[in-house]
Amino acid sequence: MVEWVKLELDIDGFDETRFERYLHRARSSGIRFTTMAALGDAPQQRRALYDLNKACSADIPGRGPFYTYDEYVAQRIDVATFNPNGVMVGIRGDDWIAMSATSLHPEQQFAFSEMTGVLAPHRRGGLSLAVKLLAIRFVRSEGYRRLVAFHHPHNEAAIAMNRRLGFVDQVG
Structure with a gap:
């Protein structure tokens, strides 16, 4: 059995000024950031999000087979916790290259980082930090004070990225 991180x-304690340079760097390299809400939560955008999420998830250790499109929509989009304003997308030209999806859980009083991913050819430039910063801003704007994330213990890159942002091991 896997012991998830x-x-x-x-x-409230997050200082975003330490990470704004990644957002500026990405924008100056021609990446624009938007949300599913701004793009329109329509079938074409859902398919593009699915394709991006699937491609990024292929590198997650222990991930196993990815959802079918219909499973993805049923389990990740057509649910009460989905908010299209919480799905950040990084686009270069017409290509979706980065994402960070965050769901809101008001009854448990936390936001959940569903997935942050960058297509392999676009990694190593801080793009994951930039798109995650936008997700954190979304969480803050919605009045949430906690953002949680679960990772397979072998997903060292994602764990390191989140710890760099200030995530700590969850207690309780």
């Missing part, structure tokens, strides 16, 4: 970010 459970991380949590204190939104």
Whole structure:
């Protein structure tokens, strides 16, 4: 049985100024950031999000087979916790190259980082930090004070990225 790494970010204590340079760098390299809400939560955008999420998830250790499109829509989009404003997308030209999807869980009083991913050819430039910063801003704007993330213990890159942002091991 896998012992998942459970991380949590204190939104009130998060200092975003330390990470704004990644957002500026990405924008100056021609990447524009938007949300599913701004793009329109329509079938074409859902398919593009699915394709991006599937491609990025292929590198996650222990991930196993990815959802079919219909499973993805049923389990990740057509659910009460989905908010198209919480799905950040990085686009270069017409290509979706980065994402960070965050769901809101008001009854448990936390936001959940569903997935942050960058297509392999676009990694190593801080793009994951940039798109995650936008997700954290979304969480803050919605009044949430906690953002949680779960990772397979072998997903060292994602764990390191979140710890760099200030995520700590979740307690309780």
